[in-house]
Amino acid sequence: MSKFDLVVIGAGPGGYVAAIRAAQLGKSVAIVEKERQLGGTCLRVGCIPSKALLESSHLYEHAGHGFASRGIKVSGLEIDLDAMMNQKQGVVDTLAGGIDGLMKKNKIERFFGHATLTGGSTVQIASDEKTEEITGEAILLATGSTPASLPGIDFDSQFVGSSTDAIAYEEVPKHLVVIGGGVIGLELGTVWRRLGSQVTVLEYLDRILPGMDNELAKDALRIFKKQGLEFHLGARVTGVSNDGKQATVTIDGQDPITCDKVLMAVGRRANTENLGLETAKVEVDKRGFVVVDQHYKTSAGNIYAIGDLIGGAMLAHKAEEEGLACVEQLYSGYGHVNYNAIPGVVYTDPEIASVGKTEEELKEAGIAYNKGMFPFIANGRAKASGTVDGKVKILAHKETDRILGAHIIGPHAGELIAECVVAIEFGASAEDIARSSHAHPTLSEVIKEAALAVDGRTIHM
Numbered sequence: 001m002s003k004f005d006l007v008v009i010g011a012g013p014g015g016y017v018a019a020i021r022a023a024q025l026g027k028s029v030a031i032v033e034k035e036r037q038l039g040g041t042c043l044r045v046g047c048i049p050s051k052a053l054l055e056s057s058h059l060y061e062h063a064g065h066g067f068a069s070r071g072i073k074v075s076g077l078e079i080d081l082d083a084m085m086n087q088k089q090g091v092v093d094t095l096a097g098g099i100d101g102l103m104k105k106n107k108i109e110r111f112f113g114h115a116t117l118t119g120g121s122t123v124q125i126a127s128d129e130k131t132e133e134i135t136g137e138a139i140l141l142a143t144g145s146t147p148a149s150l151p152g153i154d155f156d157s158q159f160v161g162s163s164t165d166a167i168a169y170e171e172v173p174k175h176l177v178v179i180g181g182g183v184i185g186l187e188l189g190t191v192w193r194r195l196g197s198q199v200t201v202l203e204y205l206d207r208i209l210p211g212m213d214n215e216l217a218k219d220a221l222r223i224f225k226k227q228g229l230e231f232h233l234g235a236r237v238t239g240v241s242n243d244g245k246q247a248t249v250t251i252d253g254q255d256p257i258t259c260d261k262v263l264m265a266v267g268r269r270a271n272t273e274n275l276g277l278e279t280a281k282v283e284v285d286k287r288g289f290v291v292v293d294q295h296y297k298t299s300a301g302n303i304y305a306i307g308d309l310i311g312g313a314m315l316a317h318k319a320e321e322e323g324l325a326c327v328e329q330l331y332s333g334y335g336h337v338n339y340n341a342i343p344g345v346v347y348t349d350p351e352i353a354s355v356g357k358t359e360e361e362l363k364e365a366g367i368a369y370n371k372g373m374f375p376f377i378a379n380g381r382a383k384a385s386g387t388v389d390g391k392v393k394i395l396a397h398k399e400t401d402r403i404l405g406a407h408i409i410g411p412h413a414g415e416l417i418a419e420c421v422v423a424i425e426f427g428a429s430a431e432d433i434a435r436s437s438h439a440h441p442t443l444s445e446v447i448k449e450a451a452l453a454v455d456g457r458t459i460h461m
Helices: 013-024 040-045 047-066 081-105 183-194 214-227 316-331 359-365 380-385 413-425 430-434 445-454
Strands: 002-009 029-033 109-112 114-117 122-126 131-141 145-147 175-179 198-203 230-233 237-242 247-251 254-259 261-264 268-270 303-305 344-346 351-356 369-375 391-397 403-410
Touching: 002 013, 013 029, 013 040, 013 081, 013 316, 029 131, 040 047, 040 081, 047 081, 047 183, 131 316, 175 183, 175 247, 175 254, 183 198, 183 214, 183 261, 183 344, 198 254, 214 230, 214 351, 214 359, 214 391, 214 403, 247 261, 344 413, 351 413, 359 369, 359 403, 369 445, 380 445, 391 430, 391 445, 403 413, 403 445, 413 430, 413 445, 430 445
Parallel strands: 002 029, 002 131, 029 109, 131 303, 175 198, 175 261, 198 230
Antiparallel strands: 114 122, 122 131, 145 268, 237 247, 247 254, 344 351, 351 403, 369 391, 391 403
C-alpha cells in the first residue's frame, strides 16, 4: 500500500493547487480524481469553457452590430456552432494537459478513480479497471460541488439541463428559459441570447444577482433588458414537463412558458456523494457542507476540507486560496485567507465585479461610510472603445477612509477589480488610490475618479 504525506481528493482548482504547494514544501503527495481530465468543474465544464463561449458569442454579436459604427462593414455573417464548440473544447484540452504537466513536474502521483474514506488514514480508490488503497498522513477533501435543482424537477439533459448541458447544446435553442437570475444563469443566458435565442430568465427573488450590490444589480437588469433578455422576477417555478418536442415551465400565479430548453441555474450543492464521510466521522452541517475549523480541519483529526465543499462563495479562486492556506498551515505553520478580499465577477457584457462589503451589508452592520461613484461614459478610453455602460462605486469608512468595498459594472470589470482587491488586502484608503497615478487614457482612471469622488472631488465630471 502506497503511503503519502498528503492525499488530495479532487483535482479542481483547490485540490491541484494545494497538491502543488505541498510538493513545493517537500512533501510526498498523491492526488485522486475520478474524471480523466484534471482541473475539476471549473476547467472541464464550468469557468473556462463558458468563458470561451462568452468570448465567441461576444465577437459574433460585435461583428454583426458593433463594427458598422466604426466604418467596418461585415456581410455574410453566420454561426458555425460545431466549430465554436470545438474551439471551446480545444481550450479545455490544452489547459487540462497543462495541469497534467504540473503534476509530473512537481512529482505528484496521480490516481484515477472514485475515492472513498474508509477510516483512519486510508483512502480506497475504485475505477472500472481496479480497486486499490493508499494512505495519507493528512487527507485533503477538495471534491467541489454539483448543480442543484428545484424539488420535483430532475435533470434529463434533453429538456432540463444544468450549466454542463448549456455549454454543449448541439443547436441554438429558439427559446431558452433560465431558472435562476444569478451568475451562472445570466452568463449562459447572455451567451445564447447573442447567438440568437429568445431568453427568458425566471428569478424567485424580486431582484437579480442576489448577494451583489443592489444598485449595480439594478443597473445590470436595466442593461440586460435593453439587450433583449426577458425577466420574470418574483417567479416561483413549480414544475417542468415536456411533450417530447418542447418543455413547459409552470410558475405559481403566472401563465406557463413553453420553450425548447430549460437551464436550471438555482445554485450548487456540496459534492459528498459516496465519499465515506460518515465512516470517517467527518461532520456535515444541515445544508450538506463539511464543517471545518479556522485551519480547515474537519471533525476527523487528520482530514481537512476546502472550496465549495465547505460552503461560502463558490469560486475557483477562493478554493485555490484555501488550498494554499491549508497546506501552508500544515507544513510551514502559517496560512491565511482574507475573505473580505475575495473578488466576484459576472462575465456578462458589461462585466460586473465586486470585492468587500456592499452598501446593504454596511448599513445592516451600522458602519458609517462614504461613497464615491464615477461613470464610464465620462472616461476617454471607454468613449473611444464604444463601451460606456456602467460605473465604479467605492465605499470607504467614514472616519478612517479605509476601503470597505468596491463594485464595478462596465467594460473589463473583472480585470479592473484587481486594483481594489489589492487595496483592501493592504488596508489602503480611498485617498491612497486617488493619489496614485493612473495611465491615460485607460479604463482604470474610472477607479481613480471614484476614489476622488469619495471625498467629493472628481476631476472629469
